[in-house]
Amino acid sequence: MTPSLLTSRLILRPPQLGDADALALYLNDFEVSGNLARVPYPYLRSDAVAWLGSQRPRPAAEETSFAIELAGVGYVGHIGYQKVGEVPVIGYWLGKPFWGRGIMTEAAIAAIDWFFEASDASDIYSGVFHFNQPSLAIQKRLGFTETGHSTLLCLARGVELEHIDTKLARSVWKARRQ
Template sequence: MNMLQTERLTLRPPTSDDAESIEALASDVDIAKTTLNIPHPYPKGSAKTFVSTVLEAEKAGKLVIYAIEKKTDGALIGMINLNIQSSHKRGELAYWIGKPYWGKGYGTEAAETLIKYGFEKLHLNKIFAASFTNNPGSWKIMEKIGMKYEGTLRQHVMKWGSYVDLAYYGILKEEYDRQNSKQRID
């Protein structure tokens, strides 16, 4: 898998060396409450298992996953991935950014880059994403990167014993091409 570069970030394959940083960031209750699959409390030592599991899924062609790292100091600040559904030529974008790095545009920068990779290198036809409706930070990123609101699935998932609505956003290859005709990955 290729490393991807942005102005301020490096998106690179995660390694077992990232486990400690992943655990430290994902242990924040505010991260867990905005995601479906991050538990709270985050089990000590489980990030190593997470990394090995996602790397196996990637080898099987089901996933493209990156650790998000700041170029200035090499700090891991979050994770981003595309869950690939190759029979439909689509991918589901998912990401989280550690709370100390919220509000700085890192999520938008990483998501733009992975969308570009998904369309230009993986040749996907559609990329979509879901967000808890009570997590505007996430769905605002989706809007900033050109995704269009497609609808809300009411009480679609359960988080911590309560039903949660999911807002779905998506972008088609043809829409991406119109928006980004001058910016290509070499």
């Protein structure tokens, strides 16, 4: 069951069908989808409804998804885990009107704290397309380190792109949060 996590400005909660309009509005923006692997562009309301319909509560922390709600605004983005092979991978995006206010950093701290409590995994994996320096900077500030490069399909761009792979060790996170 996906819990709800409270931070000073945000609620991280299970995604719901009522998020479809906002989800479609913010993801139908190439500046958002063009930085993500599995989001098509254009992104229609029907894509949002189909994706939300597939988001069932899952028992594993490695497959948990959170809608991000900003106080006084509502749904503004998403952060979640998926299992790729055997490892947990974190992904995230925020609607463009809300960039640059520390919102994703705040959401990520809550989602990572929760994950390391809920799972016994030793690492969280992530990464960015090679041009996404803002997101890489956020990950590095959180304690992620680069582990190498790979290639990954970007659906919105319809091409395979160079991807910088990263990882956050539980030990690094614990040391930072003390």
